[in-house]
Every structure is written in structure tokens, then in C-alpha cells.
Amino acid sequence: MAATGDPTSAPPQPTIVDGEFVPTHDVPFSEALDAMIAEVRAGNAPNLGRFCGYCYTPLDQGLDSCPTCTTTVDAVPARDKISRALAHVYTAKRKREGRYVHSAAWAGILFGAAVSVGLIIVLPDWTKVFAVIFLIVGSYYIASYLGNVAIQDYAYRRGLQQFSVAWQEFLELRARGAAEDD
Numbered sequence: 001m002a003a004t005g006d007p008t009s010a011p012p013q014p015t016i017v018d019g020e021f022v023p024t025h026d027v028p029f030s031e032a033l034d035a036m037i038a039e040v041r042a043g044n045a046p047n048l049g050r051f052c053g054y055c056y057t058p059l060d061q062g063l064d065s066c067p068t069c070t071t072t073v074d075a076v077p078a079r080d081k082i083s084r085a086l087a088h089v090y091t092a093k094r095k096r097e098g099r100y101v102h103s104a105a106w107a108g109i110l111f112g113a114a115v116s117v118g119l120i121i122v123l124p125d126w127t128k129v130f131a132v133i134f135l136i137v138g139s140y141y142i143a144s145y146l147g148n149v150a151i152q153d154y155a156y157r158r159g160l161q162q163f164s165v166a167w168q169e170f171l172e173l174r175a176r177g178a179a180e181d182d
């Protein structure tokens with residue numbers, strides 16, 4: 001199997017239909033593998049199973065074609081453990097997405113605080129109490145909106161684009177025979 005990664009060309013763009021990512025052979029991100037790597041890292045599951053020989057998507061017994069990249073076990077034999085190098089790619093993606101959400105929530109809190117300071121300055125007398133109420137309630141809602149709603153879609157798309165780049169690097173590593181642990 002030849003690696004399709006060509007360092008001189010732009011990495012393949014993730015396919016997104018109606019806001020939902022559709023896994024392809026070029027960008028074979030697997031939700032099931034993502035969940036499994038998180039479980040393995042947390043120590044809740046062993047790094048053992050039956051995985052697609054190309055993209056490591058977990059394959060249920062009897063499944064001979066990968067639901068993520070459509071590679072068949074006849075074309076590339078199934079593997080019994082997840083590549084450590086690929087696990088790093090998935091873990092890095094999770095961490096980055098977490099950082100986006102975290103940063104957005106902090107930006108919301110800072111923005112809310114700035115608005116509160118403005119209100120304290122412009123509101124007369126006792127109505128300054130509304131600035132304090134805004135600081136407590138408003139900041140919370142702005143932070144959760146930015147952290148949970150506004151940034152999710154951005155983080156989702158950025159995460160997949162970065163996965164695509166990292167997947168190309170993984171393919172190059174594997175083509176050199178440097179991606180397997182044993």
C-alpha cells in the first residue's frame with residue numbers, strides 16, 4: 001500500500017455535510033477510535049482489539065470492511081493494537097479542541113468583566129448594582145455561549161483540518177516503517 005501523503009501538496013480537506021463530518025479514505029478520522037484511545041489513555045481499556053489495517057478504526061468481529069475508510073481486511077490485514085504514533089495524533093486533537101473551548105470561555109468572562117466596568121462608570125448611583133448583576137450573570141452566559149456554542153463548530157472544523165495534516169505526517173512515518181510499535 002502506498003502512502004498518499006505528498007508533502008508538497010495541500011492536505012485533503014475534511015468532508016463536511018450539513019455540519020457533520022463524513023469520514024473518507026483521505027481524512028479517516030474515526031469517532032469510535034477517538035473514544036477508544038481516550039479509554040485506553042485513561043486506563044479503562046487495554047490497547048487490544050481488531051482494527052482497520054489502514055486507519056485503525058475498531059472493527060467489530062465479522063466486519064471485513066472499514067466503516068471509516070472502506071479498506072477491506074483482504075486489502076490490508078486487520079491490526080490488533082493501535083499505533084502509538086496515531087494515538088498521539090488523536091490525543092493532540094482532543095487537547096487542542098479543549099484549549100479552543102477554554103480560551104473562548106475566558107474571552108467571554110473578560111468581555112463580561114469589561115462591560116461591567118463600563119456599566120459601573122456610566123450608571124448613576126444605586127443603579128450601579130446592575131453592573132454587579134451583569135458581572136455575575138452576564139459573564140456566565142457570555143462565557144458559556146462562547147465556550148459551548150460559538151466555538152464548538154470552529155473547534156470541530158479546525159480539529160479535523162489539523163487531523164488531516166497530522167494524518168498525512170503519520171502516513172509518511174508509516175511509509176518509512178517508523179510508525180509501528182513492534
Ligand SMILES: [Zn+2]
Nearest residue numbers: 052055066069
Ligand atoms: Zn479504516
